[in-house]
Amino acid sequence: MNTKILIWDRIVRLGHWLLACSFIVAYMSAESERWRVVHVVSGCLVFAAVIMRVVWGFVGSYHARFINFVRHPKHAWAYLKSLTNKKPEHHEGHNPAGGWAVLGLLSLSLLASVTGWMAYNNLGGTKLSEWHELASNLAVLLVIVHVFAVIVSSYLHRENLITSMFTGLRHGNLSARIKDARAASIFLYFLVVACIAYAAYRYT
Numbered sequence: 001m002n003t004k005i006l007i008w009d010r011i012v013r014l015g016h017w018l019l020a021c022s023f024i025v026a027y028m029s030a031e032s033e034r035w036r037v038v039h040v041v042s043g044c045l046v047f048a049a050v051i052m053r054v055v056w057g058f059v060g061s062y063h064a065r066f067i068n069f070v071r072h073p074k075h076a077w078a079y080l081k082s083l084t085n086k087k088p089e090h091h092e093g094h095n096p097a098g099g100w101a102v103l104g105l106l107s108l109s110l111l112a113s114v115t116g117w118m119a120y121n122n123l124g125g126t127k128l129s130e131w132h133e134l135a136s137n138l139a140v141l142l143v144i145v146h147v148f149a150v151i152v153s154s155y156l157h158r159e160n161l162i163t164s165m166f167t168g169l170r171h172g173n174l175s176a177r178i179k180d181a182r183a184a185s186i187f188l189y190f191l192v193v194a195c196i197a198y199a200a201y202r203y204t
């Protein structure tokens, strides 16, 4: 169990920080007219990062695939209960509660970016701006819970999960390790992200 193995491939890691940074920039530039272009561009990047994460959730490495971390809610509940024990359940990839948080973060980021794009293009009337604000605020709330959960989990499992999102390494059994994404896949990943974000920006 003390062995450090590769769990998050480079696309998961780069994709995570791309999503996190674009989300934060989009949120921080939302209120100012002067930063409107920054807000729209970062919103388009959020959209592209989410689309690519969904695709990677079907074709990516073992721990990146939805089928390997989205569990029945009863498992999420059992995991949360185990946190009160001395030996909480250990999962090499996302734990069952984290799996639902991932779906929530992706869905709300998608909803916030799509409603923002539609509102910016005057599609859907004033109601849509309200939906955009609601989705964005709910996403921020979930991000706060997410970061808090990551810090608490790191403490309870005696493992720095934030560092793992940079290195890809976590404690676990050798049988759970993955192979990293190749340079060509990373190049393709960024190319497609740039194309999606550019297309979204171009059609505003």
Ligand code: HEM
Binding pocket: 012, 015, 016, 019, 020, 021, 023, 024, 053, 064, 093, 094, 095, 098, 102, 105, 106, 109, 139, 143, 146, 147, 150, 161, 162, 163, 165
């Ligand atoms: C800036 C502070 C943030 C930190 C320190 C952070 C940290 C982390 C860590 C450590 C994980 C892995 C959790 C695990 O071990 O199961 C993770 C996963 C994730 N985070 Fe964050 N996060 C941050 C911000 C965000 C933001 C702003 C978003 C989206 C709006 C986000 C979305 C996600 C998603 C979707 C995953 C799943 C990764 C995947 O499977 O691709 N995070 N985050």
